[in-house]
Amino acid sequence: MDGDAFLARVRDYHEAGWRLAIINVTTIVAAAAPTHAAHGAAAALSTAALPAAAPAADTAPAAGPAPAAAPAPAAARAAEAPNVFEIAWGFVKDGTLETIREQIVAGDAVPSVSEFFGAAFLYENEIRELFGINVEGIGVDLRGQLYKTATKVPFSHAAIKDRLAKNAAAAAVKRS
Amino acid sequence: MKRTTIPFGPQHPVLPEPIVLDLILEDEKVIDAIPTIGYIHRGLEMMVERVEYTEMGFVVERICGICSFMHGMGYCVSLESIMNVEVPERARWLRLIWAEISRVQSHLLWLGLGADAFGFENLFMHCWRMREEILDIFEQTTGGRIIHSVNRIGGVKRDISDTELAAILARLQQLGAEFKETARVFGTDPSIRHRLSGVGVLSMEDARAVDAVGPMARASGIAMDTRLSGTFMYDHIDFQPIVETAGDCLARVLVRLREVDQSIDIIRQAIDRMPKGEGMPLENKPRGNPTGEVFTRLEQPRGEVLYYVKANGTKNLERFRARTPTFANIPAMIKLVKGSDLADVPQIILTIDPCISCTER
Numbered sequence: 001m002d003g004d005a006f007l008a009r010v011r012d013y014h015e016a017g018w019r020l021a022i023i024n025v026t027t028i029v030a031a032a033a034p035t036h037a038a039h040g041a042a043a044a045l046s047t048a049a050l051p052a053a054a055p056a057a058d059t060a061p062a063a064g065p066a067p068a069a070a071p072a073p074a075a076a077r078a079a080e081a082p083n084v085f086e087i088a089w090g091f092v093k094d095g096t097l098e099t100i101r102e103q104i105v106a107g108d109a110v111p112s113v114s115e116f117f118g119a120a121f122l123y124e125n126e127i128r129e130l131f132g133i134n135v136e137g138i139g140v141d142l143r144g145q146l147y148k149t150a151t152k153v154p155f156s157h158a159a160i161k162d163r164l165a166k167n168a169a170a171a172a173v174k175r176s
Numbered sequence: 177m178k179r180t181t182i183p184f185g186p187q188h189p190v191l192p193e194p195i196v197l198d199l200i201l202e203d204e205k206v207i208d209a210i211p212t213i214g215y216i217h218r219g220l221e222m223m224v225e226r227v228e229y230t231e232m233g234f235v236v237e238r239i240c241g242i243c244s245f246m247h248g249m250g251y252c253v254s255l256e257s258i259m260n261v262e263v264p265e266r267a268r269w270l271r272l273i274w275a276e277i278s279r280v281q282s283h284l285l286w287l288g289l290g291a292d293a294f295g296f297e298n299l300f301m302h303c304w305r306m307r308e309e310i311l312d313i314f315e316q317t318t319g320g321r322i323i324h325s326v327n328r329i330g331g332v333k334r335d336i337s338d339t340e341l342a343a344i345l346a347r348l349q350q351l352g353a354e355f356k357e358t359a360r361v362f363g364t365d366p367s368i369r370h371r372l373s374g375v376g377v378l379s380m381e382d383a384r385a386v387d388a389v390g391p392m393a394r395a396s397g398i399a400m401d402t403r404l405s406g407t408f409m410y411d412h413i414d415f416q417p418i419v420e421t422a423g424d425c426l427a428r429v430l431v432r433l434r435e436v437d438q439s440i441d442i443i444r445q446a447i448d449r450m451p452k453g454e455g456m457p458l459e460n461k462p463r464g465n466p467t468g469e470v471f472t473r474l475e476q477p478r479g480e481v482l483y484y485v486k487a488n489g490t491k492n493l494e495r496f497r498a499r500t501p502t503f504a505n506i507p508a509m510i511k512l513v514k515g516s517d518l519a520d521v522p523q524i525i526l527t528i529d530p531c532i533s534c535t536e537r
Contacts, residue, residue: 019387022499024484026469090471090482095405097471097482119387119507122211140510147214154222167226 001102003111009100010089014116018091018098023113023123025131026101027086028160083157085133089113106157107134114139122146132156177202182518186215190293190522193532197525201518209513211506213535220537224493229255229466232493234325239498240534241322242285243476245278247498248327250474253408254485255329258468264457267331269450272409273341274318274326275474276439276446280348281310282477283432283439284355286529287362290429293526294371302358306351313344331459338454341447352440359433372426376512376524379423388508390479390501391435392528395420395427402475413445428527435477465489476501478529500534 083106088099104110112135114120121140127133129146132153151159180201186194196212223235233255237248249271256263288303311321317336318324326333336344362368378388383396393400394417401417403410418434420427466487474481479501486495505528512524 019384021387021473021480021504022471022482022484022497024497024499026484026486026495028495088484092473092480095402097473099471117387118385118511119504122503122506142210145210145212147217148212149214149217149219154219160225163222163225 001104001108001110003109006100006102007111007113010113010116013091013098013100016093018093020089020113020117020119020123021092021097022088022090023120023127024088024090025085025127025133025155026088027084027103028131028155028157029084029086085131087127087133104133106132109134109136111135112137112139129153130155179207184209184521184525188522190526191289191530191532193530195525195530195532197513199513199518199521204518206513206516206518206521209510211510213503213506213532215536216533217536221496221498224496226492228491229487229493230329230491232496233327233329236496236498237323237325237327239500239537240531242282242531243278243478243481243534244322245274245324245327246474246476246481248325249275249408250472250481250483250498251485251496252327252329253474254470254472254483255462255466255487257470257472258466258485258487259329259462259464261330261460261462263331264460266335266451266456267458268409269446270332270336270458271327272413273336273443273446274314274324275408276443277310277313277348279439279477280436281307281314283436284310286477287358287429287432287436290526291362293522294368296361296365296368299358299361306355306358309347309351313347316340317344328459330462331457333459335454335456335458338452345444345447348440348443352437355436359436362429362433369426372429372523372527373422373424375425375520376516376527377422377424378508378512380421382511383423383508386507386511387504388479389504390475390477391428391431392479392505392508394418395431396423397421400480402473402480405473408474409446412449413442415442425523425527428529432529465491466493469495478502478531478534479504498534498537500531500537502528502531502535505530506535 084103085106086101086103088101090097090099110133112124121138124135124138125142125146128135129144153159182199182201184197184199186196194215196215198210199206200208220235220239224232227235233248233251236251237244239247284303284307288300291299291303314324315321318326318334378396380397383393383398397419399417399419404417415438418431418438420431467489469486472483481501482499484497485493488494509525509528513521516524
């Protein structure tokens with residue numbers, strides 16, 4: 001993502017009197033095969049509007065975060081770092097909610113919006129601890145103390161794949 | 177000066193819920209507070225990987241035992257908007273009535289806890305006696321006192337007959353008359369005033385800076401109420417958000433006191449304006465699996481709640497996220513606790529009306 005352009009957009013929301021309502025990871029995209037990349041880029045773009053259709057469903061029998069395809073900039077780097085997150089910053093004013101959405105490759109740095117919104121630190125600590133997203137410059141750094149979870153990073157791509165495999169195995173045992 | 181770290185919670189007399197704060201003190205002044213909100217984290221958002229979307233609503237309802245109705249409603253409304261299901265009018269009115277009854281219930285519960293925290297046990301008993309009557313109404317109309325499971329995607333499961341509605345309204349208005357005496361004690365008793373006024377002051381600028389929501393923001397003079405956006409039949413109701421300007425603990429109590437009366441009035445208007453009759457349609461069943469995503473906002477007793485639902489055409493949702501009002505108010509709470517006396521910390525924490533089970537989804 002382009003950090004400076006992103007922060008400029010956040011500053012606009014701040015100056016126009018919007019309130020930060022949520023920072024939410026909307027999509028967890030696991031390793032897309034290169035053949036799916038083109039299809040995925042088109043599908044991912046459509047999520048920019050609200051409400052909009054989600055990326056086309058995959059054919060995997062297991063449910064949960066679907067291994068849909070990566071967007072164009074991420075797809076280019078898919079070979080070395082294929083796991084992608086889409087993050088939405090939600091702002092509310094006079095009953096309307098608008099979002100800024102950015103797609104990042106897992107491990108990429110995301111700039112903090114703490115300097116504009118005092119509540120941001122809580123959401124940023126949360127996505128760092130639950131999703132393993134690297135947020136830079138958090139206003140109040142809680143150093144991994146916010147959540148005490150059994151799985152260290154419960155929504156990392158590896159942890160999700162692990163769980164989905166276990167769920168599918170359990171379902172198979174139930175069927176047989 | 178030497179610094180001391182005092183753990184506030186998870187077990188603390190002021191709150192039966194396990195809030196966890198590490199307070200860093202210099203002498204008796206709090207200079208920093210570090211929250212932990214994962215002490216009883218249940219991973220309900222993760223459950224969408226295993227639980228089908230039709231059943232997930234009942235899980236979502238169990239996020240919290242106080243706003244359970246509105247959690248179920250928020251989930252169902254989200255799915256309805258993704259799946260383009262039109263909810264019958266009577267069902268929408270019934271949802272509004274139940275939502276407002278749960279607001280009265282929640283505020284009475286909180287006022288009781290607040291009274292208990294500043295040592296007024298008799299007041300606590302009175303508030304909870306009244307709350308018990310609200311729970312009776314819930315049991316009579318939904319079958320459950322705490323977990324109602326009356327919301328379905330596409331409508332509601334049960335009707336309330338017109339005679340029953342009239343009886344409920346009479347009972348609520350009787351309760352509202354009784355509540356006036358209790359409210360008078362909260363508003364005028366000199367020792368309550370002494371304990372609460374001027375404690376934990378959140379100015380309007382600070383409330384904006386930390387993005388506070390609900391009664392917390394309204395007690396600081398911000399006329400913010402998600403119901404004003406007119407969704408879920410609130411456009412048919414005449415009401416103004418209740419605003420206090422002092423921003424201290426007393427103002428937060430007064431906002432909630434007045435909201436009890438307001439909610440009873442909203443229920444009166446709703447019963448007055450909803451279509452009458454027996455056997456009206458209550459539910460349009462959705463077909464197939466949902467595809468799409470949506471953000472839904474509702475005004476819970478504690479403030480704005482936000483749901484994010486993303487569905488990918490399978491029977492399990494791809495993402496579910498609930499941002500509860502307590503979570504949004506934690507930055508405000510930390511802001512208030514910093515710089516206060518240790519003895520005032522319980523009062524301040526209690527007046528944000530923290531719901532820890534909401535926060536630890």
